[in-house]
Amino acid sequence: xxxxxxxxxxxxxxxxxxxxxxxxxxxxxxxxxxxxxxxxxxxxxxxxxxxxxxxxxxxxxxxxxxxxxxxxxxxxxxxxxxxxxxxxxxxxxxxxxxxxxxxxxxxxxxxxxxxxxxxxxxxxxxxxxxxxxxxxxxxxxxxxxxxxxxxxxxxxxxxxxxxxxxxxxxxxxxxxxxxxxxxxxxxxxxxxxxxxxxxxxxxx
Ligand code: ZN
Numbered sequence: 001x002x003x004x005x006x007x008x009x010x011x012x013x014x015x016x017x018x019x020x021x022x023x024x025x026x027x028x029x030x031x032x033x034x035x036x037x038x039x040x041x042x043x044x045x046x047x048x049x050x051x052x053x054x055x056x057x058x059x060x061x062x063x064x065x066x067x068x069x070x071x072x073x074x075x076x077x078x079x080x081x082x083x084x085x086x087x088x089x090x091x092x093x094x095x096x097x098x099x100x101x102x103x104x105x106x107x108x109x110x111x112x113x114x115x116x117x118x119x120x121x122x123x124x125x126x127x128x129x130x131x132x133x134x135x136x137x138x139x140x141x142x143x144x145x146x147x148x149x150x151x152x153x154x155x156x157x158x159x160x161x162x163x164x165x166x167x168x169x170x171x172x173x174x175x176x177x178x179x180x181x182x183x184x185x186x187x188x189x190x191x192x193x194x195x196x197x198x199x200x201x202x203x204x
Pocket of ligand 1: 092095137141
């Protein structure tokens with residue numbers, strides 16, 4: 001059980017797909033402990049095994065805030081079995097220090113996974129909650145997919161990465177999900193409209 005170094009964007013292991021876990025062995029239990037220790041040490045909401053250089057299909061999340069008791073959640077061999085809706089998510093990643101940008105996410109997901117004792121569970125996270133977004137973000141890490149691959153404004157994100165001294169966006173990795181993108185477009189238009197009406201009100 002120890003705090004590990006978090007792999008930074010640019011290192012190849014972040015782009016490698018991770019292996020299934022065949023048995024929740026002592027090695028995997030230690031990996032889970034290391035992920036939790038490292039995530040808490042970095043004040044992260046989630047951390048996936050490839051981020052500490054271990055390409056196994058394991059991630060951890062804790063969305064508790066402030067005075068709430070810690071609520072570590074462990075996902076081994078996760079599968080997203082349902083997804084719907086759309087939400088604009090302002091995200092960062094422990095592998096991208098200081099870099100934040102808006103990305104496209106589903107607002108609802110249902111995930112099936114094993115916990116740290118090897119017990120299977122199904123969890124539903126809804127309404128664009130932090131948990132719903134974190135599950136998608138961490139799940140992607142297991143397939144070598146990064147949050148910038150879901151970027152809404154590529155040029156804005158490129159500026160952010162440059163400011164943070166991180167490598168450029170890999171344009172070929174950007175994921176296009178037409179149905180999701182359409183819903184995000186609608187949300188963006190609504191956002192602009194709301195901003196304009198807020199301005200009108202302020203002028204009155
Ligand atoms: Zn991440």
